[in-house]
Amino acid sequence: MQSERKIRILIAKPGLDSHDRGAKIVARALRDAGMEVIYTGLRQTPEQIVETALQEDVDIIGLSILSGAHKVLFPRIMELVEQKGLTDVMVFAGGIIPEEDVPEMKKLGIKEIFGPGTPTEKIVQFVFENLPERT
Amino acid sequence: MKPLLPVGEIAKGVLAGDRRSVAKAITIIENNASKAQELIASIYPHTGKAHIIGITGPPGSGKSTLIGKIIREYRRKGKTVGVIAVDPTSPFTGGAFLGDRIRMQELSTDQGVFIRSMATRNYLGGIARATKGAVKVLDAAGKDTVIVETVGAGQSEVEIIKIGQTIVVVCAPGLGDEIQAIKAGIMEIGDIFVVNKADREDANKAVMDIQAMLQLNNKEKKWRPTVLKTTALTGEGVSQLIEKIEEHKLFLEQELERNTSRGKAESELAEAIKEKVANSIIEELKSEGKFEEFLQKILEKKMDPASVAEKLLNEKFRKQVQKCQN
Numbered sequence A: 001m002q003s004e005r006k007i008r009i010l011i012a013k014p015g016l017d018s019h020d021r022g023a024k025i026v027a028r029a030l031r032d033a034g035m036e037v038i039y040t041g042l043r044q045t046p047e048q049i050v051e052t053a054l055q056e057d058v059d060i061i062g063l064s065i066l067s068g069a070h071k072v073l074f075p076r077i078m079e080l081v082e083q084k085g086l087t088d089v090m091v092f093a094g095g096i097i098p099e100e101d102v103p104e105m106k107k108l109g110i111k112e113i114f115g116p117g118t119p120t121e122k123i124v125q126f127v128f129e130n131l132p133e134r135t
Numbered sequence B: 001m002k003p004l005l006p007v008g009e010i011a012k013g014v015l016a017g018d019r020r021s022v023a024k025a026i027t028i029i030e031n032n033a034s035k036a037q038e039l040i041a042s043i044y045p046h047t048g049k050a051h052i053i054g055i056t057g058p059p060g061s062g063k064s065t066l067i068g069k070i071i072r073e074y075r076r077k078g079k080t081v082g083v084i085a086v087d088p089t090s091p092f093t094g095g096a097f098l099g100d101r102i103r104m105q106e107l108s109t110d111q112g113v114f115i116r117s118m119a120t121r122n123y124l125g126g127i128a129r130a131t132k133g134a135v136k137v138l139d140a141a142g143k144d145t146v147i148v149e150t151v152g153a154g155q156s157e158v159e160i161i162k163i164g165q166t167i168v169v170v171c172a173p174g175l176g177d178e179i180q181a182i183k184a185g186i187m188e189i190g191d192i193f194v195v196n197k198a199d200r201e202d203a204n205k206a207v208m209d210i211q212a213m214l215q216l217n218n219k220e221k222k223w224r225p226t227v228l229k230t231t232a233l234t235g236e237g238v239s240q241l242i243e244k245i246e247e248h249k250l251f252l253e254q255e256l257e258r259n260t261s262r263g264k265a266e267s268e269l270a271e272a273i274k275e276k277v278a279n280s281i282i283e284e285l286k287s288e289g290k291f292e293e294f295l296q297k298i299l300e301k302k303m304d305p306a307s308v309a310e311k312l313l314n315e316k317f318r319k320q321v322q323k324c325q326n
């Protein structure tokens, strides 16, 4: 029996904003690159997102946020990721996140942040290049 | 790199109901690593307690939304629930968009619920190759009810009957010719029929159409499938559906339990043998170089795959075949 790994990725929308175009475009691009993309839908709490990542055993969590609430939501999400032991999961994000907030977000463990106008090819390439090693 | 968790540890976690272990176990089964077999073997003695419900029907009929409400109802009754929601893999890119759980997210943090999305990975029949094993994992982890949502089913997507004990066929008015869509194949496998989106006006007509069809079909069945109406958006009709499911479960227990479990064990054994035999023959052909040789013929369009397979097998088993024919 051969072992075949598929990249599983969660695209999640934390918080209350309903800007979902970016999330859907990114989800489609990753699917078209051969990945299995799980989409949570809108208005997810940090608890819902991290629990979903756990149940789906994803390799990567992608957060999409355009509401400005990342400074509240991202720390809580990263705290739960740690708490639930999902330390082998890579977390990255996109949406409207001001340049000055980026270092703080990265310090939380968010690997990269992609803003408006990022070509999806760049996002796909980033995923392939930063795939966490999994057991 | 994280240390490899041994299968034994994961199996132990599954049996203890640990959610991370359940998730990891399903991944192992999906990736068909040689570990999958070991894992199934060690949890198998602890399976057979869950009631397994298959939910099938055309895309867009409201299966996922309905499952969300079914989970809520079972939770109200104090039962734990596992869900495997299957969506298709693109045959072109190998990727998949798994969106069923969007409609179940309300319950995603409930510790009595475990939802896993699964791509078909080009397995035919409306489910994935790993679905059956994943159901066993949820069963072994102690879920009282395990629900499988198939990819929107047409007539040939009936693999679910090999897994589900109670099959619910969901359709909805306004999907074009929905009755036509469920006519062949899946019509025969339903234990319970649901016309969802009962909030739409032509729901009653759909109910009557299915009832008429069932009258033609059910000649001498012990269990008589019924048609129910639900509105998954509001949850209306869902408690009646659960009652009917429980009634069917009781029916199975009383009338058929021994037979069905025997039948399932039988078909599982047959499947396991088939897979082993097929794999070992393919491996052998590959190591003999024959596989590659004939692959070339197919690529050059000199022969078609079915004839090549027959020729290879004939050569390989000439002796046995002759013996059989005598």
Ligand code: B12
Pocket: A011, A016, A017, A018, A019, A020, A021, A022, A023, A025, A026, A061, A062, A063, A064, A065, A066, A067, A068, A092, A093, A094, A095, A096, A114, A115, A116, A117, A118, A119, A120, A123
């Ligand atoms: C379209 C739009 C809307 C649409 C949304 C439709 C929809 N279903 O998505 C509508 C009209 C509904 C809307 C409403 C509102 N909007 Co609006 N909206 C926009 C607008 C103009 C474009 C967003 C968009 O769709 N871009 C196209 C997509 C493809 O780009 P994207 O989302 O940025 O995604 C890209 C990257 O960010 C990245 N990315 C995104 N997600 C992810 C995830 C991962 C994992 C990765 C790797 C990458 C990634 O990759 C994508 C591709 O490059 C922006 C302004 C702007 N220029 O961004 C404002 C904007 C986001 N909206 C804004 C506001 C304030 C609102 C409203 C509150 C307005 C109001 N007062 O009513 C409401 C809120 C509604 C609600 N409940 O949330 C503000 C947000 C301000 C802030 N964050 O501080 C913005 C920035 C406008 C502004 N300059 O003020 N909006």
Ligand SMILES: Nc1nc2c(ncn2[C@@H]2O[C@H](COP(=O)(O)OP(=O)(O)O)[C@@H](O)[C@H]2O)c(=O)[nH]1
Pocket: B058, B059, B060, B061, B062, B063, B064, B065, B066, B100, B103, B152, B196, B197, B198, B199, B200, B230, B231, B232, B233, B234
């Ligand atoms: N009007 C109405 N719409 C419904 C009902 N149930 C589901 N839907 C909608 O039908 C669409 C498909 O539902 P989904 O559960 O994804 O269907 P599936 O493809 O069969 O899993 C969604 O937009 C739902 O909101 C219902 O009872 N009434």
Ligand SMILES: [Mg+2]
Pocket: B063, B064, B099, B100, B149
């Ligand atoms: Mg669905």
